Amino acid sequence: MDVYQEAVGYLTSQHVPAAVQTETEVMEEDVFQEEADSCPLSPLHPQSVDFPDTPTLSSPEEMLERRLTVLKCIVESEEVYLRELEALLMPMKALRASAGTSKPVLSSQQVQTVFYQVPEISDMHQSFFSGLKERLNAHCRSEPGPGEDGQMSYTGFELVVGDLFLKMVNQLGLYGGFIGNYEEAVQVVRKCTQLDPRFRTLAQSMMSNIGSDKTRTKYTFEALLYKPLDRVTKTTLVLLDLLKTTPETHQDFALLQEALRLSRSFLSGVNESSQSKRGVTLSHGMRRKLMRDGFVVDASEGERHMRHLFLYTDLLLCTRFKHATRGKQDQYRFGWFLPLAGLKLRWVSDQHRPPDAQLRLHTIRTKMHLLRQQLRQHAQGSKGLAFAARSRKKLEQVELMLLTHSPVYTLELHSPSGKSHTLLLSSLYELEEWREAIHKLTTDNIETVPPDLLTLTSACVKLRMTQQPPLHSTNAGTTTISAPSPVRPRPLSSDSHPVSETQYTDSVEGEMCLCGTLSVAVHSACGLQQPASVYVCVEVDGYEFYDKQATTHSSIHSLNPHWDQELEFQVDAAQELRLLCVSQADGKNDTVLGKTSVKLESKTLNERWKRQTLHLGQVDVTVSLKFSPHPLEPPSATAPLHPVFCIPIEIVTQQEGVMVPHVVRCCAEEVERRGLAEVGIYRISGSSSDINTLKSVFNSNLRDAVTRLRRAEVNVVSGVLKLYFRELPEPLIPADKFQSLARSLEIQDVDSRLVSLFSVLHSCPAPNRNTFLFVLHHLQRVSERQDTNKMTLINLATIFGPSLLRLPVAELGHIGSSMDISVEVVLQVQVVFCYLQCNNLPEAQTSLPHDTDSEDETTHM
Template structure:
């Protein structure tokens, strides 16, 4: 119940007592909302107390050996980076010694000796350890050693790998290394003197200052050059020895008890813990460290996020300083709020990648839906109690409010959202989840802006920095909407957002607009338009409907997908305030500036009491084999998105394709697109851009062919057949157009949209070999069928083809409407 405990901690930290033992908590709610979770223990990099657990984690031997190899490879990579840093630190030593005997020395001989004291010895110690460890980890040598121990055995590759990992012994290397940690004793005792010389010389000698602020070293697997300060490099050995205990602890924890290394690593862990405890008693190195250019550590941004780790999702407080990201857990000691260190990442070289999370399993979606329904019930009960008297009712109100807040924290932590992956050049990575795309974009911009101006600095005393978070934090509490008491400024009812078009893109792209609202988590608070066609003026005309309770703001984020680019690009964002006093029951047209792009949308608000949220998870309704009117109603459009998407893709790259709509695409690709359109529209549009264009045209034909009721209703077959017999071409055309106008709105506009597209295809018949008659032959039987089968099938086909052919030839064919006409009240820019 780790997550439930954390929820109570947060409430305590903000002055709200937890549910007492004599108060009954809804057992069904807790069972639904707060499952059993494993505690995720985050060790501080500065932890120096002996940390020997009673037994390693109870994983299977196979799992332990795999994790052990991951730890060992991580150690090897980290050692390589550390050696590069030591070599960079030693690079100017020879030149500084040479100038010490000249008339204009940068440093004296004694100062050079002090600054670089014990650094060469540390380099040699780690070089020997790195070389030995790398040799042990080479698969070919491990396999050879195994073969020597058991010649003649023939095993499969998986068993060979398991045995290689089992026989691999490195405990003696770590024990030998720990026994030489005395080399660090001299460096640590001398550290303060070395730093003092560096800082004084930076102030007095411009030559040394230039050197000390721009030392370059390769870092990471891609060997990217990273800029360091001299002071930061001097701190590297100090930081390295502090982390030795943690490295050994992780390695021992993932070593099976029967492994030859188990006892050796435990002894090495005891020795290094004892060594570091002694160092801590004497060390005076916890001073305030200056950053580059004389800046002190500065908090730029903070807020609550969800930290994604092995044990699950946990609510955490993230702090962005001028040189690092710090993640901490808010706890309460008695009534006083405190922070516990979780992890940190330096900003130098930090790489970011964001994405929308995939939908969870149906069972988990059901759990989210039930929690939302439970929250709705709690809010209704809370409002009823607050209308009553005082006394005993007040305790019930407090109990309901606490349970309500705990539910919202659970939803914030577990509802699918957006992930931000953070990759450090040291090889460490962390993933955090943000509650909205707008919030993610703000964090992303702030981190990228600061990391671009940041150089490697001295790692902080993380425990001290974590302790100071209480005083520095700007965000005091998680984003719980339930703690806001001024409900008079909230809106409750249906909010309609019609996203129409955008302009201002500098290059063609496929784009979508993500729309988010705040308020309670009873209903979906985030929706987005479909992906537009590749163009510089995207057109959606898509209506998004929100059920809102307690909403105050509307957030818009414009996202582009450029060709051959798998990463979505956030172009801009905007925020609209939802003032209930100025909200409108008629559509109101608004133009919003989202970065370089202007987005036109219309908004309408209809206040009304809300129905309880459904406990059935929302799933996308299928579009194939469903009446077209039903599909259009689900999408709030007049032309279904599948028709628009396929047409736009054909016009983007299929207009010159010979035999487009005549040559069939691969059946497997068409069926894959059909499945995608039925289950995940966003995935379907992505697939459209990568499959053969004939598969796109084939999908469009299949959609019309599988409609349970043809696009042109069967009851119109006889009237259309009779209209074809009219001799006068003008009268015939008028009759055909009258019958077209009499079709249902969705059928008529979809047919008009398709006809205009086919005319554009035929306009390039010299290239694609598709004339109007060819296109009518392809689409006629799919768009029109008689109410009953006729004896003369040839006559039936002739009518089908001729009807479409005459419509394609019509000179005054009306334009299609994509959405219903909006009764716009006013225009606002």
């Protein structure tokens, strides 16, 4: 049930037409109306930014399908209401018993006043709920299954419930007595709360099991006492919704019309003062305060809408923002609200967009880039200013589309009453700020009397801290179009009004924003309280032409995770870098362990790496930054793919910014984590289809590949590692070194032989040498568990020898110089075996040196 409709319906019943706007007018208003002379942005349509909240029902079948949904929602709502009445009535018997003692909590008269008509109202709704639920269950059982004939049963014409609603409405007189007694009952509750500590404890900790999971929610006595008052105003709206979805030919139509007439008549005769909803003091004497607000994307109705969200001390309020037109003030329309008491939060990430969504985003970004280029070219002269104004208007519309369709993070809100809403955000950092703020307020929060929602919504214009949606085009001064424009929200003066455009432009003229390529190397983390699989999310600000967020792969389960992974961003007008450290739990929600932000300054960043240690709450993360300024190309339709299989190792390590490819490190780490006790590890192959699937994912998305690697069978993981070396175009030990290694084996003295072998290894390219050393150390650790896994050094040398080094391909005309295959295999195995027998192998360098000159020491921020 839409609460705005409830409020409008009540005001209508109270004959307050000035405050009423038709549902169609409200719901079909866009967040930002496009000017009449604006050109359509084909193939993008501004109407896709926002949609009507209520779909139009055309056929009787659609109406009856919607009617069934409405009836199910009514049943769920009635069940919640009955539990609330049960919680309200629970202390009644004890209070009555206490009234006959020498020290009563309430007198008999006070008990009668507080609970007047509540038991009768509960019985009425219990009878209505039972009858409605029984008929719905019977109807659902009689519905045909898939493939069966629907006929009249499926259409729902035989489901008759109008008599139940008419019977309930005929008993609404019970509410008349309750409403007349309500203010006196509230006075008794407030007076006894102040005077009697026993009643105060009761009045501030009423409990109810609400929701499908029977979550226990805490209420104040006054909040529960308000529930019937709130419920009776919804009766007309419930009937109106049901009547809208009931065809005129249905047997219920006339009955529901009569019930609606009686309900309206009852409400019009009740003189309920709206002051009962205003000026509410929260639990423990607190006043309602605005704690945070901002623009988010609301996906609660299946479509995406830009909304302004307000977080108060005791509730979340979602509103529709209507931007001020000339000579008018900004306006807000009520969307929905959720009490914070018992509110549960859950966030998830969906980084993988379907191809059509990715193409849509590319089209939007390309349009934005083109419009900004046009603004830069026509910024001078009166004619140019007029063109710039039109282009800026279009840029605002396209940016709004991008903000609406680009979010990938979902924040789910679940209320104990059964209501749920879904918010979408593009930034994990911003999502975590919202989550922290809401979670802090939900701790020990008690549900209180809800406010007058229309009054609270109208007050948003004065209370808001975020003045406008985060549209970059509206944040930049007109005199700075030719230079990268800052993207932070426009600063506010002390009276919470935006500073003038001139003031804002002057305040940022001296700032140098980054435009070019920003590289972030994420090395390692320390400070974890317990071993975990952790990844780091990095975000940058600036214009939305390019991807502004990237994540490392998930580390192995460790107290000291290492990544040594480079993330690269194309930035335009970047001023801030944000990092979040996230723990990834199998089958559970990811948890943000800490976050921080770093100011990006062109004077401190250059093309040399600068190493820093950043404090993210309990976790310290070591990163290196460098920046290369250059003109930016238009946004690309697809992210560049960097395949790793069948690619020379020097190319893979260069594009990854490492010395040992991530596929080698991740597979080896995973084998060591859960495969050292596996009998025949590296000898027994995994499923070839699973191995090839992982190979494909490694070629397209490293983070996704590592996530799948964590869940794959360990023999599949070992198979991926072997496949990588087999498919290298050039063997890990270059083919031209084969003869030198063969001659080294002929040296009889063991020490001299090792010196010769390592001399040949030292002459190999750095990525080849370090990867070979990394694999040797890994295989030595595998052989240390040979009593369990049965893999000795010679077994491992036999498996890996032919993959790690190979004889040069015989040139045409020199076939006689080729070596017999059996001799080649023996030499391959012997070379690897000799290296594996070395007890003091040099350590492998897994990452490139990101440290700068001596003056650029590690810093702590």
